[in-house]
Amino acid sequence: MRCEPHLKCTLKCALDSSCFEMNVYIELLKNSPIGVDKLAEILDKDKSTVYKALQNLLEKGYVTRDCRILRGGGYKYLYKPVPFGEFKKKVLKNIEEWVRQLTKYLEELEEMSRTKLLEVLESEKV
Incomplete structure (x- = not known):
């Protein structure tokens, strides 16, 4: 799928990211810190798709994540832009x-x- 020429796509190319990764990044700017579940709901995508985009952004250094311990046990990662x-x-x-x-x-x-x-x-x- 090809993007329209605008700032988001210029940034996408400059950051070596996909259009979807840029959409994830933009949502993080609006709603951070946020977990994968909520982000997947906002973007109307499968959690695994959102998680993969977050991992790519994390590896490239555009996103950070914090681990939150849940009261009932377990943990949850919350993501935010750098x-x-x-x-x-x-x-x-x-x-x-x-x-x-x-x-x-x-x-x-x-x-x-x-x-x-x-x-x-x-x-x-x-």
């Missing part, structure tokens, strides 16, 4: 890397075009 300063730093770092790689690629393309052009011009001399 502080905005950390998030911003990661986004800018990823975008800078993106620009660096894109610049390198464009330079390679430009060099290939020159080489091809020279081949054509030199073949015309013969």
